[in-house]
Amino acid sequence: MNRIAPAVWCLVLVSACASPASQEALFADSADDIADTLAGTDVLAGTDAGPGTDATTGTDTGPDTDATTGTDVGDNADADTAAPGSDASTGSDADAGAGTDASTGSDADAGAGTDASADTDSNDTGPGCVPADCDDSNLCTDDACVPGTGCTHTNNTIACDDGKPCTSGDKCTGGSCLGTTESCSDGDACTIDSCDGKGGCVFTPTTGACSTGGLCVTGATCQSGTCAGGQQADCDDKNSCTTDSCASDVGCKHVNIAASCDDGNLCTTGDTCSGGACVGAISANCDDGKVCTTDSCLPASGCSNVNNTIACDDGNSCSTNDTCAGGTCKGTGGPNCDDSNPCTLDGCDSNGGCKHTAIGDGSVCVDATCSAGVWQGASKCTAGVCGSAPTSIPCDDSNVCTGDTCNPIQGCLHSNLSTGACDDGNACTNSDVCASGSCKGSKISCDDSNLCTSDGCDPDTGCTHSDNTTSCNDSNPCTTVDVCSGGNCVGGTPVVCSASDQCHQAGVCDAGSGTCSNPNASNGTGCDDGDSCTTSDTCQTGTCTGGKLIVCTASDQCHVPGTCSAGTCSNPIASNGTTCDDGDACTQSDTCQTGGCVA
Numbered sequence: 001m002n003r004i005a006p007a008v009w010c011l012v013l014v015s016a017c018a019s020p021a022s023q024e025a026l027f028a029d030s031a032d033d034i035a036d037t038l039a040g041t042d043v044l045a046g047t048d049a050g051p052g053t054d055a056t057t058g059t060d061t062g063p064d065t066d067a068t069t070g071t072d073v074g075d076n077a078d079a080d081t082a083a084p085g086s087d088a089s090t091g092s093d094a095d096a097g098a099g100t101d102a103s104t105g106s107d108a109d110a111g112a113g114t115d116a117s118a119d120t121d122s123n124d125t126g127p128g129c130v131p132a133d134c135d136d137s138n139l140c141t142d143d144a145c146v147p148g149t150g151c152t153h154t155n156n157t158i159a160c161d162d163g164k165p166c167t168s169g170d171k172c173t174g175g176s177c178l179g180t181t182e183s184c185s186d187g188d189a190c191t192i193d194s195c196d197g198k199g200g201c202v203f204t205p206t207t208g209a210c211s212t213g214g215l216c217v218t219g220a221t222c223q224s225g226t227c228a229g230g231q232q233a234d235c236d237d238k239n240s241c242t243t244d245s246c247a248s249d250v251g252c253k254h255v256n257i258a259a260s261c262d263d264g265n266l267c268t269t270g271d272t273c274s275g276g277a278c279v280g281a282i283s284a285n286c287d288d289g290k291v292c293t294t295d296s297c298l299p300a301s302g303c304s305n306v307n308n309t310i311a312c313d314d315g316n317s318c319s320t321n322d323t324c325a326g327g328t329c330k331g332t333g334g335p336n337c338d339d340s341n342p343c344t345l346d347g348c349d350s351n352g353g354c355k356h357t358a359i360g361d362g363s364v365c366v367d368a369t370c371s372a373g374v375w376q377g378a379s380k381c382t383a384g385v386c387g388s389a390p391t392s393i394p395c396d397d398s399n400v401c402t403g404d405t406c407n408p409i410q411g412c413l414h415s416n417l418s419t420g421a422c423d424d425g426n427a428c429t430n431s432d433v434c435a436s437g438s439c440k441g442s443k444i445s446c447d448d449s450n451l452c453t454s455d456g457c458d459p460d461t462g463c464t465h466s467d468n469t470t471s472c473n474d475s476n477p478c479t480t481v482d483v484c485s486g487g488n489c490v491g492g493t494p495v496v497c498s499a500s501d502q503c504h505q506a507g508v509c510d511a512g513s514g515t516c517s518n519p520n521a522s523n524g525t526g527c528d529d530g531d532s533c534t535t536s537d538t539c540q541t542g543t544c545t546g547g548k549l550i551v552c553t554a555s556d557q558c559h560v561p562g563t564c565s566a567g568t569c570s571n572p573i574a575s576n577g578t579t580c581d582d583g584d585a586c587t588q589s590d591t592c593q594t595g596g597c598v599a
Contacts, residue, residue, distance in 0.1 A: 140172035166195030190222035205473060214248025223451055224473045224489065231445035238418060238435040241273035262437060266413050267297035288409055289364065292324035300415065302407040318348035343381035358384030370406030401434035428457035452484030477514025502527040503539035532567025558592035
């Protein structure tokens with residue numbers, strides 16, 4: 001009696017707050033509960049206390065058997081399944097009279113002999129995982145919880161955002177969000193190319209060295225985003241047997257030529273280029289026709305005629321022991337038959353007297369001489385008479401790049417110099433030096449580092465700088481189509497910062513970034529919010545806000561107020577039977593019918 005009374009009173013108290021349908025279900029179950037209690041079931045614990053059950057603790061010590069019927073109903077089984085009152089949210093019997101475990105949503109009906117200790121949560125998805133625990137926070141994987149297996153993460157190919165402003169077409173690939181990098185290269189080494197993060201490109205002018213002509217121009221620098229300046233490479237190898245040029249991809253080139261040249265050897269003639277070198281044939285004739293001189297040729301100075309002391313024949317049959325001395329053949333003994341005429345051969349006749357025989361025409365009678373840089377040619381014999389000396393020739397050729405010398409036999413000689421400063425008379429060169437007998441200078445750079453001038457050079461006056469009208473960059477991002485004028489880069493069309501919409505005013509371009517400001521229009525500025533059912537729309541903090549709503553009044557006594565749509569009011573009719581006045585005094589009890597007032 002002590003165990004039955006609490007159970008009965010609990011059922012009575014709970015049923016008092018239940019609906020009629022629930023009360024019927026509760027009392028239907030109560031009989032089972034009481035019976036179970038009599039059989040030793042712990043109603044409060046919701047535990048089968050049948051045979052083998054500790055009635056004090058409610059612990060199941062044997063099979064889940066209904067003490068009343070002796071039927072094993074198994075775990076989570078509700079023996080009172082026919083009773084109404086199931087919890088629709090979980091699908092479990094929530095009948096309070098059936099001993100339902102509210103904390104898990106499992107039926108713990110003591111009358112059914114249910115083992116509450118083995119109840120299973122209906123939200124459990126299996127061993128190893130819970131759906132909330134399988135989220136790897138990666139948009140590019142489809143996360144799932146597979147009972148018996150655990151969490152799975154399958155790569156997908158959905159659209160995504162990789163968070164990089166300079167990529168487009170982002171989508172999931174291999175479990176990662178990847179986009180295609182936008183190309184912003186303008187091919188100009190004098191700009192830093194970047195993406196503005198809005199799908200556009202930014203080309204920022206830079207400074208430093210650059211190249212305008214490959215390997216043929218040095219010293220060029222970036223100026224206002226353009227490579228300018230520099231000077232042509234000096235490819236002159238000072239070799240008259242090569243043609244010098246420059247190719248942008250390989251630099252200086254030296255091609256051998258076949259041409260006349262000067263090898264700098266005074267003992268050669270017919271010098272010509274061969275294999276890139278000047279080669280001459282040794283053909284200088286240094287024979288002065290005198291037996292008492294030893295003749296030779298020196299490359300630097302030309303012919304050399306040195307007196308000797310060899311035996312000779314002075315042509316005088318009256319003399320003996322003829323020997324060279326001081327460049328002349330002299331003998332001893334006999335009469336002195338010298339008539340001091342270089343154009344005769346003096347000797348003795350058969351009678352012991354002197355005879356004088358004329359030598360051949362063209363024989364030298366007075367040697368050529370060099371004096372103070374002037375060559376005086378030799379005099380020659382004609383019919384035994386020494387002729388006059390030819391006109392003297394100064395050996396100075398007025399060329400500072402030749403070494404001028406005088407040789408009695410060869411005359412004036414001019415050897416090429418390859419050293420020494422000179423002046424080529426060209427205002428467009430500097431550092432002039434002698435090379436192969438000519439004065440050559442290096443081209444000067446006339447680059448004034450001004451993109452807006454065309455630089456040139458006049459050989460007589462030097463560098464020239466004429467204004468041009470080429471495109472340029474004034475470094476102000478708030479101007480476009482900049483053009484050179486008067487030697488300066490002048491900004492072209494200003495960037496116009498138009499109002500972005502009706503609730504903003506025209507902005508101002510920032511000269512530092514080139515970005516337009518976007519100021520709000522004054523609050524209260526009239527606008528159109530696009531909704532024709534509002535009037536007196538005004539701008540508020542940059543947004544067009546609708547004003548008063550259009551009021552749709554009833555068109556007459558048999559219509560009711562309508563609603564506005566797309567600027568037009570509806571005109572709904574009043575309910576049939578609505579009282580009205582058709583304006584006819586001879587009728588009464590007028591009512592509205594399908595929008596018209598009828599008697």
